[in-house]
Amino acid sequence: MASILERYEEMLDRLYSRLPEKRSKKALDLPELQIEYVGQKAIIKNFSNVSERLNRDPRIVMRYLLKHLAKPGAINPSGQLEIFGTPSSSTISKIFMRFLMTYVRCPTCGSIDTDLVRNKGKVWFLKCLACGAESSIEAI
Ligand SMILES: [Zn+2]
Missing domain, CATH: 3.30.30.170 (Defensin A-like)
Structure with missing residues (x-):
C-alpha cells in the first residue's frame, strides 16, 4: 500500500x-x-x-x-x-x-468529487459523484 x-x-x-x-x-x-x-x-x-x-x-x-x-x-x-x-x-x-x-x-476516474460513506464496521466506502464507482477503504 x-x-x-x-x-x-x-x-x-x-x-x-x-x-x-x-x-x-x-x-x-x-x-x-x-x-x-x-x-x-x-x-x-x-x-x-x-x-x-x-x-x-x-x-x-x-x-x-x-x-x-x-x-x-x-x-x-x-x-x-x-x-x-x-x-x-x-x-x-x-x-x-x-x-x-x-x-x-x-x-x-480520478475525480475528487466523492462522498465518504462510513458504517459502523472497519470498512468505509468512497462513492464517486462523477462516475458512480464505489471503493472500499480502511477506516481512519
Ligand atoms: Zn469516479
Whole structure:
C-alpha cells in the first residue's frame, strides 16, 4: 500500500515539474494548504475551507493528519487546525496529499468529487459523484 502511494506521489511530482505551476493545479483542482507558524504551533489557516471543498468532515481530516504526523493538535474556534510541535510544511502537505489520494480521490476516474460513506464496521466506502464507482477503504 505504502509503495503504491509513494509511486503515485512520484508521478504527481513529475507531473507538477513538467507543467507550469498554476496550470497544473487548476487542471487537477487540488486545494492547497495555507500553513503558518506561530510559536510552537503550525496552523493550517484554510483548514475548514479545504475540508469543505473536499466534502469531508474536518474532524476526519484532522484525525488522519495528526495520526500520521504523530503530533497533538486541535481545531480552534476559527476553524483552523493547530498542530503542536511545528512539523514542516512539506511533511504536512505530503500527508495531506496522501489523505487526498486515499480518502478523497476516486481510484476509478480520478475525480475528487466523492462522498465518504462510513458504517459502523472497519470498512468505509468512497462513492464517486462523477462516475458512480464505489471503493472500499480502511477506516481512519
Ligand atoms: Zn469516479
